[in-house]
Amino acid sequence: MSSGALQPIRGMSDITAPEIFLWQQLESTARKVLSAYGITELRTPIVEQTAVFLRSLGDTTDVVQKEMYRFEDRGGRDLALRPEGTAGIIRHIAGAGQEAQDARVYYIGPMFRAERPAAGRRRQFHQLGVEAMGAASPAADVEMIALQAHLLESWGIRNFVMQVNTRGVGEDHAAVAEGLRDALKPHLSELCEDCQRRFEENPLRIVDCKNPQCREIVSGIPAVTSFMSQESRDYLDEVLQLLQHLEIPAVANPTLVRGLDYYAHTVWEVTHSGLGAQDALSGGGRYALKLGRGAYEGVGFAIGIERIVAVLMGQGIDPATLAQPPRVWLVAQGEAAVLENMILMQSLRLRGISAMMDLRGRSMKAQLRAANKAGCPFVVIRGDQEMEQGTFQLKDMQEGSQTELAMPELLERLLART
RNA sequence: GUGGGUGUAGCUCAGCUGGUUAGAGCGUCAGGUUGUGGUCCUGAAUGUCGCGGGUUCGAGUCCCGUCACUCACCCCA
Numbered sequence: 001m002s003s004g005a006l007q008p009i010r011g012m013s014d015i016t017a018p019e020i021f022l023w024q025q026l027e028s029t030a031r032k033v034l035s036a037y038g039i040t041e042l043r044t045p046i047v048e049q050t051a052v053f054l055r056s057l058g059d060t061t062d063v064v065q066k067e068m069y070r071f072e073d074r075g076g077r078d079l080a081l082r083p084e085g086t087a088g089i090i091r092h093i094a095g096a097g098q099e100a101q102d103a104r105v106y107y108i109g110p111m112f113r114a115e116r117p118a119a120g121r122r123r124q125f126h127q128l129g130v131e132a133m134g135a136a137s138p139a140a141d142v143e144m145i146a147l148q149a150h151l152l153e154s155w156g157i158r159n160f161v162m163q164v165n166t167r168g169v170g171e172d173h174a175a176v177a178e179g180l181r182d183a184l185k186p187h188l189s190e191l192c193e194d195c196q197r198r199f200e201e202n203p204l205r206i207v208d209c210k211n212p213q214c215r216e217i218v219s220g221i222p223a224v225t226s227f228m229s230q231e232s233r234d235y236l237d238e239v240l241q242l243l244q245h246l247e248i249p250a251v252a253n254p255t256l257v258r259g260l261d262y263y264a265h266t267v268w269e270v271t272h273s274g275l276g277a278q279d280a281l282s283g284g285g286r287y288a289l290k291l292g293r294g295a296y297e298g299v300g301f302a303i304g305i306e307r308i309v310a311v312l313m314g315q316g317i318d319p320a321t322l323a324q325p326p327r328v329w330l331v332a333q334g335e336a337a338v339l340e341n342m343i344l345m346q347s348l349r350l351r352g353i354s355a356m357m358d359l360r361g362r363s364m365k366a367q368l369r370a371a372n373k374a375g376c377p378f379v380v381i382r383g384d385q386e387m388e389q390g391t392f393q394l395k396d397m398q399e400g401s402q403t404e405l406a407m408p409e410l411l412e413r414l415l416a417r418t
Numbered sequence: 419g420u421g422g423g424u425g426u427a428g429c430u431c432a433g434c435u436g437g438u439u440a441g442a443g444c445g446u447c448a449g450g451u452u453g454u455g456g457u458c459c460u461g462a463a464u465g466u467c468g469c470g471g472g473u474u475c476g477a478g479u480c481c482c483g484u485c486a487c488u489c490a491c492c493c494c495a
Binding site for chain 2: 007010033038062063066067083084111113114115117118119120121122125126127129152194258260269276277278280281282283302303304305306307331333349363364365366367368369370371372373376379381384385393395400402
């Protein structure tokens with residue numbers, strides 16, 4: 001708040017308690033689910049050669065053209081902070097041996113895009129993503145969609161909407177653009193300003209324009225899939241059928257568009273009405289991209305963790321309830337007791353019992369208050385009397401009851417209820 | 419990058435058309451009980467009113483600039 005203080009840069013923020021408890025819970029839940037699918041973590045560097053992103057994302061996309069944090073290092077190398085996770089994974093696979101061609105990996109961590117922040121959009125944001133290489137079949141796509149639904153459900157996300165579409169094989173992309181231009185040409189002047197620009201640059205984007213008049217026009221032209229090959233249409237049908245068999249709650253949406261150039265065949269997106277204009281919780285698809293000498297095909301998705309957190313908070317989850325208060329708070333009266341409590345505290349901690357004490361020499365009342373505020377179930381009181389007798393008062397903070405114990409019994413009691 | 423909204427205590431905010439020493443609630447700390455938390459009562463601390471400039475006898479209040487936050491757009495998680 002004070003202007004003199006250093007603060008994080010725009011669009012990048014500290015994740016603090018209590019929200020961090022929710023983040024940690026999401027991560028540990030996700031790791032369990034992912035292991036059930038035989039998927040292992042792959043941690044790639046946050047910084048890569050810019051070429052990694054240029055080649056895999058396509059150097060005409062906005063993400064690459066104007067949203068990358070790009071810089072030159074001291075050796076004059078052209079580097080960038082990763083704007084998404086797939087490119088780094090593919091870079092790894094391209095450099096690894098033959099067995100990496102069937103990799104099934106996940107990543108979790110920060111991504112960077114130099115955009116103007118808004119609701120659900122940050123310059124540093126976090127994604128959990130999965131990439132499954134090798135198998136190129138509708139079944140592989142459906143497995144990823146199922147996994148995604150599984151993750152969302154395991155986190156307790158309610159009322160998400162999962163939509164599926166196809167972008168068609170690589171050769172279809174040009175045909176779709178051409179077909180759309182032909183169909184839209186008679187209405188060109190009626191389209192919104194943005195769409196008139198998109199007409200040349202990226203006609204596919206017109207299909208999901210939010211402008212009502214554009215929507216009206218789009219609803220009057222043939223579906224995007226009609227410009228695709230039979231192969232592409234059959235592929236999508238198979239995906240949709242499999243989803244039904246697995247009872248995955250996904251619906252076909254022929255106007256669903258996903259931006260990155262590398263998508264081919266199945267694409268999907270999960271949205272939630274509890275978010276702002278950026279209502280996508282996650283998105284994914286099958287992709288084919290070239291890097292170095294190789295061509296790589298895989299299927300994957302990425303989930304925006306900030307948005308998951310936002311939905312859960314909107315559902316009324318209070319992250320503060322996820323805090324783990326210390327099991328016992330040690331209260332001391334007098335310097336000798338402080339020293340002995342330090343020793344006791346250390347030995348409790350070594351046994352795995354979380355313990356805390358006041359280190360500022362405050363009044364007993366203040367120490368109890370701190371214990372209460374922290375939510376400790378137990379307090380051990382070491383006063384002058386107990387020091388003389390070599391005993392401890394063990395206080396149950398919920399009941400308010402208190403018993404005098406010697407060391408062996410005290411340890412027994414504290415360990416017993418862990 | 420473009421446009422709108424907002425910046426007052428740690429947090430949430432009030433401060434009417436510019437007028438004396440800038441407020442509340444919550445939180446924090448202390449006391450009420452020199453050995454006992456949660457409830458209650460009492461008291462205390464904390465503000466370059468985002469920053470810079472201008473108008474004025476006088477600016478938290480008006481004007482300009484700037485920075486930050488926020489929302490939307492392009493685009494995207």
